Amino acid sequence: MTIVRGWCPTAWAPMAAGDGLLLRVRPPFGRMTIAQWRVMGEVAQEHGNGAIDLTSRAGLQLRGLAPATCDAARGALIAIGLVDPDPVRDARSVLLAPDWRPGDDTHRIAAALYDRLDDLPPLPGKVGIAIDAGAALTLADSPADFRIERGRDGGLMVRADGQATGAAVSPGAEATALIALARWFVASDGIAAGRMARHAAPLPGWAIGTLAPAARAAPPPIGAHPLGTAIGLPFGRIDASAALALAGLPGLTGVRLTPWRRLILEGVAPGTAGLPRPDPRLLAIDACVGAPACPQASVATRSLAIRLAPFVTDRLHVSGCAKGCARALPADIVLTGRDGRFDLARHARAGDPPVMTGLAPDQLSALFGSIACAP
Ligand code: SF4
Incomplete structure (x- = not known):
């Protein structure tokens, strides 16, 4: 093993x-x-x-x-x-818009791709594919390097992460386009970059398009x-x-x-x-596993999140370290663990420059409580 x-x-x-x-x-x-x-x-x-x-x-x-x-x-x-x-x-990462129905575009394209997983080249572990072919996009904020998604014109398109627009793809050719994009990524030394968004090589002409993605839909x-x-x-x-x-x-x-x-x-x-x-206030908080389950963490995260939940009205992110595994997007308030204490930043991601540093859990409880009770 x-x-x-x-x-x-x-x-x-x-x-x-x-x-x-x-x-x-x-x-x-x-x-x-x-x-x-x-x-x-x-x-x-x-x-x-x-x-x-x-x-x-x-x-x-x-x-x-x-x-x-x-x-x-x-x-x-x-x-x-x-x-x-x-x-x-088993290491292939394929994410589907979760509300697919049997036989719809998302399901059809995924089935075609699963049938051809062996045609994908070896890819870095973090590189993933998203299939988001419903009427509106639900995976726009989910990490993926190569996407098939609905275009604003109603057709389907292939889009590489980091590109604002994509290229039209004909029905039945979607899996082939994803595989071709993944092969181009490897052949153009994308593995050295690690992720598509960091890969500076110019895309092949067929993958460059001017189609804008469809409107986004909120998660259910x-x-x-x-x-x-x-x-x-x-x-x-x-x-x-x-x-x-x-x-x-x-x-x-x-x-x-x-x-x-x-x-x-x-x-x-x-x-x-x-x-x-579950308590809906807990559902509005992002918190990674923290210490002791994660060796990178010097702080316990979820116990603090539970303590702070009664005082939280904004989106709160409690992160064990600057990696921010629990939330890639900015949060209204983010607490980032460092050397056994927390740094506090606003409208930020984990590890962004803080406005307060070195806060102990008890200080944070008092701080959040005082803010919540302020007239
Ligand atoms: S954010 Fe840091 S502490 Fe939390 S799970 Fe990720 S690596 Fe571990």
């Missing part, structure tokens, strides 16, 4: 974290059957510490696995179709959804016992993973008994 330290673990290359091995699962099409969901919960419970995290690319991370049982965990996930038996194929709200019910997961986490309880909800036909710390429970009616109802 290979163990890597870094930021793109897979099921075949788990990452050593402060709470044990971290194993990432990318369910095909971002959808899990009830049987898959149940097995994932059982694996997390039996082989991990029970913590399951939903990632910003709609993947799942099982935490706290021991080296001795990691192979057994992976084997169970392969057997149920959640992990590809080929480590190279918590509650009723055309596919069932959307639920929020505070900090993107669900415990294995809670996950297994979801598997028994009446009406459930499948689980869609989203990049917004929300699950869409297919077939479940809003108001169904047993649906989790």
Whole structure:
């Protein structure tokens, strides 16, 4: 078994974290059957510490696995179709607009791409593909290097990250365009740059276009959804016992993973008994795992976020370090851990220049409380 330290673990290359091995699962099409969901919960419970995290690319991370049982965990996930038996194929990152319907453009293009995963060249672990072919864009703020998305003219287009516009692509040619773009990226030394947005080489002519992307749509709200019910997961986490309880909800036909710390429970009616109802204030806070689970962190993050939640009205981001794993976009207030304390910045990303530095958790509680109580 290979163990890597870094930021793109897979099921075949788990990452050593402060709470044990971290194993990432990318369910095909971002959808899990009830049987898959149940097995994932059982694996997390039996082989991990029970913590399951939903990632910003709609993947799942099982935490706290021991080296001795990691192979057994992976084997169970392969057997149920959640992990590809080929480590190279398993490492491919394909993100779909989660509200796809069978046979629609998003589903059709993804199916064509999954059929041709072996045609993609070896890519850096962070490089990903997004398929966002609904009427409006839902993945515009989600990280991806190569995209198929709806254009403002109603057609489909291919767009490389960092480009404001894309090139039209004909129906049926979308997967070929993505593969060609990925091959160009490798052939033009994109691997040295790491990500498409940092790659300075001029795009091939066929990938340059003037089509503007379609309008954006907001992520689906918590509650009723055309596919069932959307639920929020505070900090993107669900415990294995809670996950297994979801598997028994009446009406459930499948689980869609989203990049917004929300699950869409297919077939479940809003108001169904047993649906989790987390504190909505926690859903407005982004907080990474922090210490001790992340070796990069010198501060505990989620316990502070819970303490501050009653006083928070703006978007708050509590980050264990300047990497800002929990939120790539700016937040109204961001607290960044540094040497056991926090720096505070406004309308900023983690690690941006702060307006206050060296704040202890107790100072922050008092500060947030005084602001909330101010007349
Ligand atoms: S942002 Fe949080 S999870 Fe990411 S490396 Fe820093 S401490 Fe770890």
